[in-house]
Amino acid sequence: MWEFLQTYGPRLLDGALVTCAQFILAALVACVAALAAGLGRLSSLWPVRSLSVVYIELFRGTSLLVQLYWIFFVLPLFGISLPKFEAGFLSVGLNVGAYGAEIVRGAIQAVPRGQWEAGYALSMSPAKRMRRIILPQALVLMLPPWGNLMIELLKGTALVALIAVPDLMFVAKQINGATFRSAEAFGAALVIYYLLARVLITPAMRGLERAMARRLGRA
């Protein structure tokens, strides 16, 4: 085992770094997409609303792997070619963003109506009410389900190995193919994925939740 790590550790580490990069970029895409589509679903303009619904249904209702293949293999037929790295995090981010949009919408709707009315009574414009009053409170409600989603997203990035993005899963598969030491190769991948979720994402989300609670004067 020790000798396996000595030999393949650096490559696994490189793969893990690519996974981290994919995760961070996909998370950014997911945040932006979720916020846009979540707000869009609540818009008073029907074209905006329909566009959001189409996005959410399309990306939530079909397989991530199929979406990944579409973006990487099919879009070039329509003249849109993306390098594999970009196609990877974009697919994963857009897929998770569709789930996130429903979290955003639910959280916004869960902010008590009285908060809207108080902002209204101060003559705030709809945009200001959303930005200054509703979103900060909705954010607090979003965080716990959002943490869940981020772990899903991390694991989802493993699929980008299938379009040859050299992430952790891709490296593990390569090592397995070269050595047939499946237990060590996939075992190492398993542990690293778990540690990334457990050591990075969970504490980060906890920290955010605590910071938010402090902002509400509850801590």
Add this chain to the structure above:
Amino acid sequence: MDLSAYPLELPESDRPMVRFMNVTKSYGSLVVLDSLNLDIQRGEMVSVIGPSGSGKTTVLRMLMTLETINDGVIYVDGKPLTHMVRNGRLVPADEAHLRRMRASIGMCFQHFNLFPHMTALQNCMEGPVQVLGLPKAEARARAEELLAMVGMIDKKDQHPSRLSGGQQQRVAIARALAMRPRIMLFDEVTSALDPEVIGEVTQVIRKLVAEHDLTMLMVTHQMGFARDISDRICFFYKGRIEEQAAPEQFFTNPQRERTQQFLRAVKDAD
């Protein structure tokens, strides 16, 4: 609805602070307010009382434009609130007109509705800074002055979750006043409070009545308080003003059968 019968603006000689003109509000077939006509004069304190479902809260919410109306026109300081003038005719108001008009109206709610992610001071600065565009320092000075007035200056850096109901309601009053409204609306502001803290809120409202020339409209269940501070009592019953009179007259010598019944029931409950 035909708006041509309504003036574009009330004449100088007949310009109450608020005028409801044939205002009707219904939800489907349920008529909440039936052709309401009501004037509130400058500096007047009017208390609205009545059984639940009588439409009294709706009156306040319509004036805050939180509710749309189905018929009639509401005027504030002679200008149409619910409508605006376009090409010499009244048309339903757009968002910008409503926002401009309601800047002169402040409202306090039964459940306070303070912003939980802001301190008491920030709650009172939010409107002046974000809506009126006041510089932060000026908004802060104004907020501190008002928080002192309602007796909450020592709690200015607390979040609402750390304040009692009475304290939250006093901050909410300061928040509304920070916008320098000319009309203040109080919607059952003591109904959600524990009995022992009601006094601290009514004290603040008494002070407002005594020291400011705000026009005020208050929905309340506290008959004694209404009697003490109001210039006029309006009794609502089934979407109509059943009776209105000066407090002494209203409480000692109610004319209408419904009013007498209501006052008896309130007395018995106490």
